[in-house]
Amino acid sequence: MSSTIETAGSHANSDRRSRLLLMMCQFRPTPSNPLLNAIEIVVRMERARRKGARLIMFGEAALQGYSIFDELKNPEFYKQTSEAIDIIKYAADKLKIGVILGYYRQNVRQSEKWANNALLCYIPPGIPNLAAMEHTQN
Numbered sequence: 001m002s003s004t005i006e007t008a009g010s011h012a013n014s015d016r017r018s019r020l021l022l023m024m025c026q027f028r029p030t031p032s033n034p035l036l037n038a039i040e041i042v043v044r045m046e047r048a049r050r051k052g053a054r055l056i057m058f059g060e061a062a063l064q065g066y067s068i069f070d071e072l073k074n075p076e077f078y079k080q081t082s083e084a085i086d087i088i089k090y091a092a093d094k095l096k097i098g099v100i101l102g103y104y105r106q107n108v109r110q111s112e113k114w115a116n117n118a119l120l121c122y123i124p125p126g127i128p129n130l131a132a133m134e135h136t137q138n
Contacts, residue, residue, distance in 0.1 A: 023048040023056045031065035032077065034103075038063065038084035041101065042091040049095045054127055060102030060117065063088075068104070078106045089122050098123040 025044050029037040041062060048056045063084055064071075071077040081103060092099050098121075105118040 021051075021053045021055070023051065023053040025056055025058050025062075027058075027062070029062050029065040032068045032071045034064050034077075034081045034084035035087075037065065038087045041088055041099075045088075045091055045095055045097055045099060049097045053097060055098040055100070058099070058101035062101045063103035063120075072104060075106075081105070085120060088120070089124075092122050093124045096124055096127060098127060 025048065027040055027044065029040070041058060044058075045056055064077075064081060068077075085103075088099060088101075100119065100121045103118055103120060
């Protein structure tokens with residue numbers, strides 16, 4: 001599924017360069033395996049970029065999968081999640097595509113809670129439409 005979002009300063013009759021193509025992507029992530037899911041996310045980022053997308057959005061559990069509650073107490077799980085996020089950011093930089101996805105992160109403020117839902121919204125440098133969109137939302 002994809003949709004086009006108008007960005008700041010663009011008009012309905014303007015050329016394709018002034019538009020932002022957003023691809024929304026769903027897949028069945030492997031539970032408790034953020035590194036394997038990162039590979040799938042990068043593959044889908046590549047496909048979206050070939051189709052002209054400048055931004056891709058994944059579901060709330062794309063990075064770590066569902067049914068991972070036992071893993072939320074495992075420090076190694078968060079280390080793998082951090083490595084997976086680094087892989088995704090590196091690919092986003094190389095592909096020049098923004099990425100939005102949900103994941104669980106370790107809660108360092110409240111020891112009684114093991115995880116918080118988090119949102120990764122990574123916009124690589126050099127994508128003017130995304131920079132304009134980000135600027136207008138402030």
